[in-house]
Amino acid sequence: MYRGALLAMGLCAPLPVAAQAAPAQRNDDVARLTRLVERQQAQIERLEARLAAVEGGSPQAVAAAPPQIAGQAPQAARSPAPVGQSLPSDAHPPSLDARLARIEKAQKDGVHVDWSKGTPEFTSADGRFSFRPRGRILVDAATTTGSALPTRNIIATTARSLRLGFEGSIGPHLSYLLEGDFADNDPAIKSAYLAWTTRFLGQQAEFALGNRLNDRGLDGSSGTISVPFLERNFVGQGIIPVRGFFGLGAAARVYGDGWHVGVQVSGDDISNPGTQSDGLTLAGRAHWNPVKTADWLVHLGIWGFHEQIAADATRPTRSIAVGGFFNDNLRIMPGTFTGAKSGDGYGFELGTFHKSLWAYGEYGRRRIENRAGAATDQSAWAVQAGWFLTGETPPYLTRGGVWSRPKVLRPFTSGGRGAIELATRYEELDYSDNPTAGRGTALTLGINWYLNNFVRLQLNAIDWTLANPTQLGGATDHGQTLIGRVQVAF
DSSP states (O other): OHHHHHHHHHHHTTHHHHHHSOHHHHHHHHHHHHHHHHHHHHHHHHHHHHHHHHHHHOHHHHHHSOOOOTTSOOOOOSSOOOTTOOOOBTTBOOOHHHHHHHHHHHHHHOEEEEOTTSSOEEEETTSSEEEEEEEEEEEEEEEEEOOSSGGGOOEEEEEEEEEEEEEEEETTTEEEEEEEEEETTEEEEEEEEEEEEEEETTEEEEEEEEEEEOOOSTTTTSOTTTSSSSSOOHHHHHSOOTTOSEEEEEEEEEEETTEEEEEEEEOSOTTOOSSSOOOEEEEEEEEEOSOBOSSEEEEEEEEEEEEEOOTTOSOSSOOEESSOTTOTTSEEOOOOOTTEEEEEEEEEEEEEEETTEEEEEEEEEEEEEETTSOEEEEEEEEEEEEEETTOOOOOEETTTTEEOOOOOSSOGGGTSOOEEEEEEEEEEEEOTTSTTOOEEEEEEEEEEEESSSSEEEEEEEEEEEEEOTTSGGGOOEEEEEEEEEEEEEO
């Protein structure tokens, strides 16, 4: 339209003069008009390209600033126009420059919303600010049979975890996370920290202050919603500092291409009553992927910690659930060890991933000393493997060497079949170096059905063996547990 109008003007306007001009003059006029038309055409094409880029990249912005069309009645204003700014006339639609400027301003002031993680993640148009609510719902139903102790043979349900929180970022470097959790009949604060991401020695680095999940083993460093089974393995659960999975303090991690190194200095758990001085734990972990191709991945890891145990610590060792948290009668007992002063732990990780298959093993050991000079040793190991029948790749992250959640190829909620994973695990935990503590083993067969990227149904069948000195006269007990879970994690 613009091109035709300009060409018509250029050809018609000079006709009277051109009729009397010399042929050379006429040629000069035509050439000058041709150059003018070409310049205007180039300017229009540039404006059209800008408009197409804006309209194509932000339909919301176009909707927010619709063009005025000649002959169309203007829409009623929703609010008074700013002083000194007139409303556009329906007889004179705004120029292309004015329209483009209005659309660009609407796009700049807009907010992007992403629902891919299950809850809305709000991001400013310039990407400098983000905010997302997050949480999880884990509900279990289970039964235990075969135990020689009738109190262990129960059928029950439990809310394994009900968690709610939020995360976000401020600028390109600062992020934050806060979560509260209700689990095993106990409310608690879990993640609560600030993190600063930057470059360090040419690599990406993250420095955090607050309460953060510790970096300790493949299962121990991963969230409950990400590990392949309903619970972390015995290494992740049992070879652990007194402060538990989280510690209030400072952490630093450096990430490279297929490796990372992390250290953490922390005091007691964030819910510590504050009547005594905190303990102090120094922990570190490193992982490396020496093989990383399109089809193969190898994982190597090592970790360790040293702890000075607080004087008011009454439970230096945790009791470990063998058949799920719904059954408190079915646990490997920690025994008594009074006056615990310090502890040291370490572990090793080895895993391999090939297309839809995965397998790995972990070993961990811990030694605790008390103020009287006595010591006790604890050890655990686990081997496990799995296979995605529906073709998904195992949800392992080379950045940090941890479990995540799979990217479901054909979500059930979109008409597909979801992702189906079969898994098996054998594990052993031995506290029995302490005469009052127990030991146990468990063989688990599991199936996971991921309806989409944030909803999972799980079923674990566990064949367990347990020996606690204070139960059945120290004799071995054996039984089975069948436990199912509905998980929604967003």
